[in-house]
Amino acid sequence: MRDVAVIGVGINKWGEHWKTSLRDLAVEAALKALEDAKVDAVDSIQIGCMSGGLFAGQEHLASLVADYLGCAGVPASRVESACASGGVAFKAAYAEVAAGLSDAALVLGVEKMTDVGGDEATYTLGTAADQEYECYNGATFPGLYAMMAVRHMHEFGTTRRQLSMVAVKNHDNGLKNPDAQYHAKLTPEEVERSSMVADPLHLLDCSPITDGAAALVLCPLDRAKKLSGHPLVKVLGVGHATDAIALHSRKNLVRLDAVEKAAARAYKAAGVKPSDIDLAEVHDCFTIAEIMVTEALGFAKPGEGGKLAASGATALGGKIPVNTSGGLKSKGHPVGATGVAQILELVQQLRGEAGGRQVRKAKVGLAQNMGGTGGSSTVSILGKA
Amino acid sequence: MRDVAVIGVGINKWGEHWKTSLRDLAVEAALKALEDAKVDAVDSIQIGCMSGGLFAGQEHLASLVADYLGCAGVPASRVESACASGGVAFKAAYAEVAAGLSDAALVLGVEKMTDVGGDEATYTLGTAADQEYECYNGATFPGLYAMMAVRHMHEFGTTRRQLSMVAVKNHDNGLKNPDAQYHAKLTPEEVERSSMVADPLHLLDCSPITDGAAALVLCPLDRAKKLSGHPLVKVLGVGHATDAIALHSRKNLVRLDAVEKAAARAYKAAGVKPSDIDLAEVHDCFTIAEIMVTEALGFAKPGEGGKLAASGATALGGKIPVNTSGGLKSKGHPVGATGVAQILELVQQLRGEAGGRQVRKAKVGLAQNMGGTGGSSTVSILGKA
Secondary structure, eight states: OOOEEEEEEEEOOOBOOTTSOHHHHHHHHHHHHHHHHTOSOOSEEEEEOSOHHHHHSOOOHHHHHHHHTTOTTSOEEEEEBTBTHHHHHHHHHHHHHHHTSOSSEEEEEEEEOTTSOHHHHHHHHHTTSOTTTTGGGTOOHHHHHHHHHHHHHHHHOOOHHHHHHHHHHHHHHHTTOTTOSOOOOOOHHHHHHSOEEETTEEGGGBOOOOEEEEEEEEEEHHHHHHHOSSOOEEEEEEEEEEOOSSGGGOSOTTOOHHHHHHHHHHHHHHTOOGGGOSEEEOOOSBHHHHHHHHHHTTSSOTTOHHHHHHHTTTSTTSSSOBOTTOHHHHHOOOHHHHHHHHHHHHHHHHHTOOGGGOOTTOOEEEEEEEETTTTEEEEEEEEEO | OOOEEEEEEEEOOOBOOTTSOHHHHHHHHHHHHHHHHTOSOOSEEEEEOSOHHHHHSOOOHHHHHHHHTTOTTSOEEEEEBTBTHHHHHHHHHHHHHHHTSOSSEEEEEEEEOTTSOHHHHHHHHHTTSOTTTTGGGTOOHHHHHHHHHHHHHHHHOOOHHHHHHHHHHHHHHHTTOTTOSOOOOOOHHHHHHSOEEETTEEGGGBOOOOEEEEEEEEEEHHHHHHHOSSOOEEEEEEEEEEOOSSGGGOSOTTOOHHHHHHHHHHHHHHTOOGGGOSEEEOOOSBHHHHHHHHHHTTSSOTTOHHHHHHHTTTSTTSSSOBOTTOHHHHHOOOHHHHHHHHHHHHHHHHHTOOGGGOOTTOOEEEEEEEETTTTEEEEEEEEEO
């Protein structure tokens, strides 16, 4: 296994891009990453996309994007694991470079979600759950996460205000990220006054529907030392795991087994522990998700994620800043792109290129990406080389 | 890189399975492969599926199937490259085992296509083409392949009867495959009298809509020697390439660049040449496709694939038997499963377990899987260990 570096990153401004197609979003981010990496060719492409078919009527996306990128011929695959598609695509590319099968791999994440109506978007996102046993019986993702939130509040005394503090913090961070979908300072009261979606989750507890793409270029560390003009960022470890996809099949509604397993694998591969992490990007598709994930990653004890969020420890300048990019909440959540953009944020932070949201002396960062209600998860740990 | 063996294969009878769900099709094939391999656990799952979203309202399929297989927790990814999804999933698993990242990998291919109507199926299959520039302007897959066929006839004098001979041969072979969708002996006249779909392609030039799954278990060759009760089958080389996805963007309508590149990579990795291949499974989604693919693989000179088919060389007992399984034409074409089932056929042949369709003294087999009109292709070469 070779050491692997991330030498290029690219992203477009996330939001509603009604005049830009799925392929153009992907190509734009890819070209930025290639330019950032100062390479003009790759020998492998992995694309994370959750549902090109339902959102945009386009499968076979890897060949399409390779072609429009001017790379027709290059082996290109699409990888899908619902909202963890980006993280799984990163893992696939990491494995190829580590194994010696690729010397320059492009990782793309992309989703074009706003070309369909709200009902279609809800249906499509429901394909990340157990459609036949959950969604056909009336469940939606806000409803599923609401059940997890209710149980978390019941078991651990997690409060409505603690949920709000996650949204407030992530929107504060998003104000400092020019590529974020939303730039709006929130108060806890505004979160709690926003429309009820599924009790206890209000509109401002939920991540939005977003169009966007993000891209990375990976190569062996030895090659990176010759190529890159940026401070070097190395992949320390990647973990991946699954869990029962349906919430009703879980042993426990308030534990995220896939995240715990993926984290254990990543920590072991990287040779680090939770207290070594200087910043983390986590999958805050709903505010309760960030609370549960910080527990699963070992930043808080089980049940104490709400307290951690309310304590300020996860804010910029806190002990373990979480979602400095603004997270899914404020940066947006083009589902297939999210896992790739999380790693992009780590790279920018570890390079010291994160501008107003820079975490001082950041040496080790962690990105956690999740599919469905936790049916799959990846955890990737990167560090300054 | 470690040597890799295929130690288990599983498939269900392909056809219209209105009472069996997508997940159950996948689990059935997977359990058969695990039983055949005599292993009860895997540490990696790769699933090829083209469009669980549009055909069955289900993405996040890898987690779903891992769960229903009793393997929740195991890292599981879905890989998609239209009708080449199965071949690309095999490649991903091969890379993991070869690189030392997995010691037992399950490869699954599955598609459930008959739960939607004909219009929806045509739309969904169109997502393998350039939907915005080809299908929205009226093209369908039979139409696209018909254009390729017309050009092939014009340039090389390929005849209507040569197309028919591909269908006749593959249905002859399918009669000997109990898992094939269709068991019907055809005459060339019957092919030519069947309904016109897109001139010059008749109904019996086209592969069908199919429900089905296929599965393989891969492990390092060293481990296989201890485990398997079957004659050992080794992966000799895998190639993968892309091409412009839209037919109008190709330099040439009668050359399949992705197949040629994937084949060159596979031949090089395996250290063999076309004349070393004892049998091949190729992507005969339409009769013209088999003719063009045999040329791209080097079994015939450019333009002479029609003559090769009509000569009997590709029939059982011929110089280079092609599609002994019945091919997509007779065995069926559950798009995500096809690439996996092609490799299953090679394994059965190389083990000497192919029954009435056994190729005598088969030592080296090749499987070629293709997405769209050739926008992507994999070529995998296996041999007796």
